[in-house]
Amino acid sequence: MYKLFLSFGFIGSFCQSGSGPQFQPPFCVDEKSETAKQARKFRLAIETYKATRRKYTDPRGIWDQRYLKENPDIEKSLKEFTAGKRGQSLTHIQLEGKTAQALHEELIQHGFNWKTVPLVVDQGPNKRYWKLNGDKTSNENDPEVVKMHIYTHQDGGMVRIKACGVPDKTAKYPKRSPHVVMAVLKNFDPSQCKRGWCNYDTSYDNEAFKVTREGMAGPKAASDLYGFRRPFKKETPYTQELNRLAEDIYMDLVHTNLKTDCPNPLE
Numbered sequence: 001m002y003k004l005f006l007s008f009g010f011i012g013s014f015c016q017s018g019s020g021p022q023f024q025p026p027f028c029v030d031e032k033s034e035t036a037k038q039a040r041k042f043r044l045a046i047e048t049y050k051a052t053r054r055k056y057t058d059p060r061g062i063w064d065q066r067y068l069k070e071n072p073d074i075e076k077s078l079k080e081f082t083a084g085k086r087g088q089s090l091t092h093i094q095l096e097g098k099t100a101q102a103l104h105e106e107l108i109q110h111g112f113n114w115k116t117v118p119l120v121v122d123q124g125p126n127k128r129y130w131k132l133n134g135d136k137t138s139n140e141n142d143p144e145v146v147k148m149h150i151y152t153h154q155d156g157g158m159v160r161i162k163a164c165g166v167p168d169k170t171a172k173y174p175k176r177s178p179h180v181v182m183a184v185l186k187n188f189d190p191s192q193c194k195r196g197w198c199n200y201d202t203s204y205d206n207e208a209f210k211v212t213r214e215g216m217a218g219p220k221a222a223s224d225l226y227g228f229r230r231p232f233k234k235e236t237p238y239t240q241e242l243n244r245l246a247e248d249i250y251m252d253l254v255h256t257n258l259k260t261d262c263p264n265p266l267e
Contacts, residue, residue, distance in 0.1 A: 032238075044242055047231065048249045052216050056082065062218045062250065067227035074227065077186055077208035081217050087184035089153035091215045095180055095256040100163035103180060103258070104149070107159060112151040113197050119146040119162065123204050134169040150202050154193050156185040158202060163258065174251060178258040182211040183220060210254040218254060222247035 032040070054061035056068070056078045068075040080086035092110055095103065107114070118129040118140040128136045130146040137145065146167065151159040165178040186208035188200045200206075209217045209227075219228040231246050232239035 037238075040242070041245060044231065044246055045249050048246050049253065051229070051231075052212050052218050052250065052253055053214070056217060062229055064224060064227045064229040067224070071227070073186060074208055077184060078217055081184055081209075087153075087155055087157040087211070089155050089157035090159070090182045090184070090211050093159065093182065095182070095213055097259055098180075099259045100149075100161050100178065100180075103159075103161060104151075107151045110153070111196075112153050112157070112159065114149055114151045115202075116147050116149050118142075119148045119164075119166070130167060132164065132167060134167040152185070152198050152200050152202060154190050154198055156188045156200075158183045158185055158200075158207070161258070174248065175255045177262070178260050179255045180258055181255055183207045184209055184211060184217070212253045213256050218250065222250045 029036075048062075051060065051062040056063045056075075057065075059065050063078075068078070077086060081088075089110060089112070093103075093106065098106070104114070121128040121130055121136050126138070127140075128138050129140055129142070131137055131142060131144045132146055133144065139145070146162075146164050149161040149163065151161070160181045160183070162180070163178050166173045166176045168176050184207075185200055185202070186206050188198070188206075190198070192199050204220075207220045210220050211217055219226040222228045224230065228247070228250065230243045232243050
């Protein structure tokens with residue numbers, strides 16, 4: 001009799017686990033509350049950060065896999081960077097909490113050489129340059145033009161220091177505070193380096209990809225033109241807003257503020 005009860009109990013539990021619970025239909029929310037929208041933005045920030053930490057071959061990462069297939073030169077650069085054959089000088093540089101002068105000294109110590117160039121307003125054919133007062137000029141030799149300092153390493157690593165920042169009075173430029181960015185060059189030849197000076201092409205066109213503060217490779221701009229994978233494919237006003245936010249979050253991860261005496265308006 002005891003064995004019979006055990007058998008019935010086993011059969012009963014088997015039937016229960018086999019059929020499963022009867023789940024009720026979900027309650028679908030038609031409109032998101034402001035609290036829910038804010039929480040979604042926080043999650044997006046976390047998801048974007050995690051995407052930058054994934055391998056460039058991961059379809060859940062920050063890179064659009066179709067773009068990489070269509071741009072083998074970028075994929076080759078990423079492969080060599082991941083294998084430690086390109087741009088490894090950048091992995092030794094700590095950006096956060098540094099003044100422009102302190103960072104300059106650290107870069108020189110690690111074998112970088114540098115040059116100073118006028119800061120271009122945009123990458124268009126008719127070049128204009130920022131002036132210290134926020135105006136723009138076509139004269140790159142203007143004594144008031146904003147300077148950018150570009151550092152290159154023999155292994156293709158590049159650092160751009162914008163010690164002045166971008167004095168955009170309209171506040172349309174996303175990163176106006178003094179900051180620094182790291183990147184890896186697409187084409188370079190170490191044999192060009194003579195007596196510590198590497199005459200590399202440091203133009204935007206020759207930039208393969210950016211490098212985050214934590215040493216991860218990502219697109220040089222938050223645009224599908226350069227391989228940035230937007231998190232939302234479906235086009236709605238809200239997903240467009242979230243995609244723009246993801247772009248801003250990513251760009252913040254590849255632009256690091258320099259330490260200055262400026263007061264923090266957010267504190």
